[in-house]
Amino acid sequence: MTAAEKVGGAALVDFHCHLDLYPDHQAAIDRCEREAVYTLAVTTTPKAWERNHKLASATKYVRAALGLHPQLVESRSHELALWKELVDGTRYVGEVGLDSGPKYFRSLDLQKQVFGEILDRCAELGDRILTIHSVRAVRLVLDMLEARFPSGRGKVVMHWFTGTPAELRRAIEMGCYFSVNFAMLEGERRRALVAAIPLDRLLTETDGPFTQTLGRPSHPVDVSMAVLELARMHDIDGLAMARRIMRNLKSMIG
Structure with missing residues (x-):
C-alpha cells in the first residue's frame, strides 16, 4: 500500500527528512518516488549538498535543501563560505537555525553569527524557503528573523516547533509555516500547541531517521500517521487533511 492509499489516495508531504542519513541513500530516495511522497531532503553540512542535489534532481518527488x-x-x-557559494543554486535552505540546549549552548554565539549570515544572504537573494531548527531558542530565532529576513523575502517553516503558546502566536503573525511530525502529537501539551496552528500553515514531516515508527526509523511514507492524527484532531477525514497540506505546500512554494 502506498502512503497515498493510506489517506484515501491523496499525495503526501514530508517537508523535513534526512534522506542521506539512511543506510542506503539512493534506496531512500527511490522509496519516496515509489510511495509518491513529496519530500524535502535536508542537509546538515554544505559538503553534503552536491550528492543530495544530484540524486534529488533526477526525481519527481524529492528536492534537496542546503x-x-x-x-x-x-x-x-568554516563551511559557511561553501554554503554561500552554493545557495545561489537552490530555493530550499535547511537545516539551519539555533540550538541552546545543554550540549550546544556553549556555541550559541557562533551559531547566531552563522545563522545571521545565512539569513542575510537569503534575504538578499529573495525567494528562499527555510526549514528552521529552534530548540530552546524560539525567541532568539524569531528575533533574528524579524531583524534579518523580512517576510516578503521568502518563506519560513518552523521544524518540530516546541515554543510557548505566545511564541507560536508570534510566529503565526510573522507568517511562518510549521512542519509537524507524529511525535509532536503525543501528550496533552504538545497536542494543544499543534492544535493552535492554523490549518493553512500546516505541513507534515518525519525528521527521519531520527524519529521512530513501529520500533524502526521513520521513512517519509510514515508521514501518513501524522496526517491521520491531525485529521482526527480537526474532526475531518484523512483525505481532506492530506489535500489541505498539499494545498499549503503549493501555496508556499508558489
Missing part, C-alpha cells in the same frame, strides 16, 4: 545544522556549527562553521 543546510548548516546549528548542532554542527562549532565544528563546521
